[in-house]
Amino acid sequence: MTKESADFERYFEHCLLLIKSGQADIDSVTERYPAHSEALRAHLQAALWLDAHKGALDPRPEFVRDSRKRLVSKIRQKRRAPLLWWERLSQYLNSPTLAPVAFVLIVMVLLIGSGTAVTLSENALPGDSLYNTKLILEEFALATSLDEASDAQLHLHFTRRRLVEVNKLLVERRYEQMDETVTAYEAQVRETLKTITDLAVTDKWQAQHLAIEFQQIISEQESILNKLGETVPISISPVVSRAVGVSQSGKEAALGLSQPPWNVPDPGNTPLPTSTRTAFPPSTSTPRATPTSAPTFTSVPTQVPPTEEPEEPPVPPTAVPPATATPAPSNTPNPPTATPLPTQTPTATPSNTPPPTSTTAPTETPTATPSNTPPPTSTPAPTETPTAAATSAPEVEVTSTAMSTPMDNNLETPAATATANP
Amino acid sequence: MLNWKEVEDPQLLKFAKDGDSDAFGEIYERNVKIIFGYLYANLDSRLDAEDLTEEVFLRAWGSLDGYHETGVPFSAYLLRIARNALYDHYRRSKHRSNQLAIENVNIVADADPTEAVSDNLQHAELREVLGDLKEDYRLVLVLRYLKELSPSETAEVMERSVGAVRVLQHRAIDAVRKLLGAADNKDD
Numbered sequence: 001m002t003k004e005s006a007d008f009e010r011y012f013e014h015c016l017l018l019i020k021s022g023q024a025d026i027d028s029v030t031e032r033y034p035a036h037s038e039a040l041r042a043h044l045q046a047a048l049w050l051d052a053h054k055g056a057l058d059p060r061p062e063f064v065r066d067s068r069k070r071l072v073s074k075i076r077q078k079r080r081a082p083l084l085w086w087e088r089l090s091q092y093l094n095s096p097t098l099a100p101v102a103f104v105l106i107v108m109v110l111l112i113g114s115g116t117a118v119t120l121s122e123n124a125l126p127g128d129s130l131y132n133t134k135l136i137l138e139e140f141a142l143a144t145s146l147d148e149a150s151d152a153q154l155h156l157h158f159t160r161r162r163l164v165e166v167n168k169l170l171v172e173r174r175y176e177q178m179d180e181t182v183t184a185y186e187a188q189v190r191e192t193l194k195t196i197t198d199l200a201v202t203d204k205w206q207a208q209h210l211a212i213e214f215q216q217i218i219s220e221q222e223s224i225l226n227k228l229g230e231t232v233p234i235s236i237s238p239v240v241s242r243a244v245g246v247s248q249s250g251k252e253a254a255l256g257l258s259q260p261p262w263n264v265p266d267p268g269n270t271p272l273p274t275s276t277r278t279a280f281p282p283s284t285s286t287p288r289a290t291p292t293s294a295p296t297f298t299s300v301p302t303q304v305p306p307t308e309e310p311e312e313p314p315v316p317p318t319a320v321p322p323a324t325a326t327p328a329p330s331n332t333p334n335p336p337t338a339t340p341l342p343t344q345t346p347t348a349t350p351s352n353t354p355p356p357t358s359t360t361a362p363t364e365t366p367t368a369t370p371s372n373t374p375p376p377t378s379t380p381a382p383t384e385t386p387t388a389a390a391t392s393a394p395e396v397e398v399t400s401t402a403m404s405t406p407m408d409n410n411l412e413t414p415a416a417t418a419t420a421n422p
Numbered sequence: 423m424l425n426w427k428e429v430e431d432p433q434l435l436k437f438a439k440d441g442d443s444d445a446f447g448e449i450y451e452r453n454v455k456i457i458f459g460y461l462y463a464n465l466d467s468r469l470d471a472e473d474l475t476e477e478v479f480l481r482a483w484g485s486l487d488g489y490h491e492t493g494v495p496f497s498a499y500l501l502r503i504a505r506n507a508l509y510d511h512y513r514r515s516k517h518r519s520n521q522l523a524i525e526n527v528n529i530v531a532d533a534d535p536t537e538a539v540s541d542n543l544q545h546a547e548l549r550e551v552l553g554d555l556k557e558d559y560r561l562v563l564v565l566r567y568l569k570e571l572s573p574s575e576t577a578e579v580m581e582r583s584v585g586a587v588r589v590l591q592h593r594a595i596d597a598v599r600k601l602l603g604a605a606d607n608k609d610d
Contacts (some may be wrong), residue, residue, distance in 0.1 A: 009588050043592075046599040050567040056544035057459040057568050063472050064454055068447050070478060075483050175441065234429075234439055367554040 003216050008036055012043055020043065063248070125165055126177040135254055148199045155192035159250075159281045163221040166243050166409065170228040174237045182243045189250040196257055211258035215251050222247045435496060439486055446486075451481050453497050455568050456579070457504050462545070462551055464508055474511055478504045498579045501561075538576045551601050559594035566591050 015029035030037045041139065056136070111115070118137060124130035138158055145151050162185035169177055169278050193215060200207035229240040426434070428527035437445030457478055462471035482489075483501050491500050504526045550558050558580075564585075565576040 006588075009592060014591075016591050042594050042603075046595045046602055047567055048596065049602060050548075050563060053548045054568040054570070056541055056548050057462050059454060059458040059462075059472070059475070059566065061466075065453065066433045066474055067454070067472065068450050071450055071479055071483075072443045072447040074480060077444060078483075101558075131453065175440070233440060235442070236438070236459075 008039065011036055012040060012047075015040060015044055016047055019048065032269070077280055115402065125168055125172070125174070126181045127174060148195070149203060149210075152192070152195040152199045152210050155188070155195045156217065159185075159188050160217045160221065161194045163218065163225070163247070167224050167228060170225070170232060170236075170240070172337065175233070175239075178236060180238050180240045182246070185243060186246045189246055193253050193257070196254070200257065208228070208258050211254045214254040215258065217246050218251050222251075241354075281320060431496060432491060435486075435489070435491070438483075440528060446479075446483055449496065450506050450561065454479075455498050456497055456565070456571075457500055458506055460501060460564050461508060463548065463560060463568065466546075466549060468545070471509065474504070474507050477508050481507065494581060495578045498581055501579060528594075545582050551598055554601055555594065555597055559597055562590045563598065586592060 015024075015026075015033075018024040018029050019026060022373045026041055026048075030044070031042045033040055054179055117133060121130040121133040121137060124134045138161075140152055140155075142151060145154055162181070166178070166181050166185055169175070196207050196210050196214065199210070222244065223241060225240070229237070229244065232240055426444065429437070429445070429448070431452070434445045434449055435562060435572075438449055458471055458475045461474050461478075465471045468511075469576070479501060482500055489496065492567060533574075552563065555563070561580065562576060565571045565579060566573070571579065573584050573587050574589075576591075577584045580587060582590070
């Protein structure tokens, strides 16, 4: 476009604007550009003629309204619901070319047996044909479990499954199953917490272990859930938020169950989750630590002013439980952020020491008695873990290499031996 | 509940691609004027234009997965579908070109008869002029002067540069001017 024609276009646009806005008429605007007066007039007349006819190309409002409704309705009809497994199978069987293939497949499936089906169903997601199989197998596993601990362990496993399902559905953008999956996840979390609470009546140690594991499982998957939640459509956000809320409430509840001293649930007043969606048992111990800080159940004797937690009876320093397996944090390369908790004086007495089924052999566990222990004059003060200073660090020294392993790992690590310094 | 009016085009398209029919309803509302205007500028019958408009959006829904946002606005994609639908319509119409002229009369049940007649007259005049123009002239006039899109919006929809659109509209107006002059001379 040459400069001259560009100028002409600019004059033309300007004149047209003035006329359309009622500020001038053709005669007055063309007078402003005498060099282009005639050409401008002709172009303006043509443009104004078109402008006068523009209403003729507008769609009728009723048409727009009705047509939109019709369109949306047609689209909804066109959207195909996902086929169920037998519908897919019948499609194959009805197809003359695919029928032999389908037959061979069926025979193969029968030959391979139910074991394969079980394996396959483990990866099924809500809406998948094998998902119901997965749920039935879960029910079966629960029905055949021998004791409460196994029940709780299974529930824990199923909680992880539900949360993984939520995440996988988000990844695969199968949003239509999201709501029911989150509801199932919520129910599973509630059931798991209830089972752990029940277990605590008979086996506190195991219940505590499971509560910590529960927190870890949720934390693991929750970070993925949060990431995925950022990418979902707005319409799905509330469902994702609900899943996040369930995870957080569940973790808080589990935190309460995991911290010593164990608040032995009284069947009468244990704040079990109710039917409301986020009403999980509130954490009974303070302060709340993040579940990633593993060694919450430290048996490090503390000298805690009893005023910090009045509801807990102060523990005399002589009642130091044996340092069964927990490494003292004094040598910990990465000190735990939330523990040891000064207020959480362990109430475990030697008689309450859990059976050493999965911990260090009790024979190698000397009982450190602070009353007889000389002051730690020769032991260098811990510099890396300030929290350790508040505990009786010099009295129990862990010589194992498994210093930074999480609590549950420590419980099962026989290498974590403890020696008492004289 | 989501207020679709506040959702921007790219987000709407994402929803629609995920199968949200309401989101596509909103896309329809935002683009129907341009598509209908383009079709009606090329057709004598309003009813045909309305039918084709619906067909265009249904085709667009069916091929939504094929639309990839690469800077081309969705309205340009719709216009391309509209153009194809128009050609198909022309082909179909060839086979029934001898049908009664009454089919070309725009009778709309709800419309006010006086308004309908006036609209029909205006449309007939418009068709008479636009019908003699090249297709891209017709399109640029529809977008710039009949649907009042800005030069940059028109350039986006037509997938041309703004400069090219200005040149095109200049020539198209010039062509209209000549046609109108010729019509006046004929009347005289």
